[in-house]
Amino acid sequence: MKKIYKIKPSSLSKYGIQCPHCLWMGMNAGWNQKSLNLSMYATLSRHVENNLQGKPTEQCLPELGIGEVIETGGCVCSGKLPLKSEADFYIAGEFDHLAKLTDGSYAVIDDKTASANPVNLLPEKQSETYSSQVNAYAYALEKPGSKKWIDNIFNSGNHVNSLRKVPKTPRQKIKVSRLGLNNFAISRAEVKENGRFDFITKRVWAEVKKNYRALLDLAQQIADITVEETPPPSSDDCSFCKDFAIHTEFR
Numbered sequence: 001m002k003k004i005y006k007i008k009p010s011s012l013s014k015y016g017i018q019c020p021h022c023l024w025m026g027m028n029a030g031w032n033q034k035s036l037n038l039s040m041y042a043t044l045s046r047h048v049e050n051n052l053q054g055k056p057t058e059q060c061l062p063e064l065g066i067g068e069v070i071e072t073g074g075c076v077c078s079g080k081l082p083l084k085s086e087a088d089f090y091i092a093g094e095f096d097h098l099a100k101l102t103d104g105s106y107a108v109i110d111d112k113t114a115s116a117n118p119v120n121l122l123p124e125k126q127s128e129t130y131s132s133q134v135n136a137y138a139y140a141l142e143k144p145g146s147k148k149w150i151d152n153i154f155n156s157g158n159h160v161n162s163l164r165k166v167p168k169t170p171r172q173k174i175k176v177s178r179l180g181l182n183n184f185a186i187s188r189a190e191v192k193e194n195g196r197f198d199f200i201t202k203r204v205w206a207e208v209k210k211n212y213r214a215l216l217d218l219a220q221q222i223a224d225i226t227v228e229e230t231p232p233p234s235s236d237d238c239s240f241c242k243d244f245a246i247h248t249e250f251r
Helices: 020-028 039-052 123-142 147-155 212-226 239-246
Strands: 004-007 067-072 075-077 088-094 097-101 106-115 176-191 197-208
Touching: 004 147, 004 212, 020 212, 020 239, 039 067, 039 106, 075 123, 088 123, 088 212, 097 176, 106 123, 123 176, 123 197, 123 212
Parallel strands: 004 088, 106 176
Antiparallel strands: 067 097, 075 088, 097 106, 176 197
16 A cells, blocks of 8 residues: 655745755654744744734734634545555644635645845735745645545554644635735833833735745655655755764754
């Protein structure tokens, strides 16, 4: 029987295949590259996520018009991807927000946090970098895995990588009409009384076009690397691989 691999939406960003060695090791050997973002950014992102649940979109995401954020932190699992490969692949992961719009369709929103570097605040740059990642959530919502497929994932014994954030029950198919990135950048900090700091953020919305063709092309590249018999060489500029080679005491 074919091996089965999960592709995380985060692997489908512009950075997902920068280093073929890291990608292969992540898919086949459980490597987990820790994010270099400061914990402050992770904390900010969690507060944003928790506070949008149940809010009207016209209040918190005005670019979407009238609607409601109906789900935060939901897990999705697609059906088998239509790829040319000796293994089977699917998309699974956890989206940030799902909003229901007045026409009955849905919007997928992904939160991003970054420094206030002007380049990081360009909507077109954000859209280019994370387009396939947000499209991955939409694809899984519009083409969800069946109960038979999900049962096969968990019970076949052929699944290779992590099953984390793979839902055990199928979702209902929905229509996704809008995709977007909700970007927050910390622009400055103000010192207040008793040692308190107030962080001032700038919010930038980046609309993302639905493009499943580009998504599947990227997934095909990931599949081609994943099924190689041995790990491919590292990219020349992969700092993670360089650090791993130097600091052998952490292996």
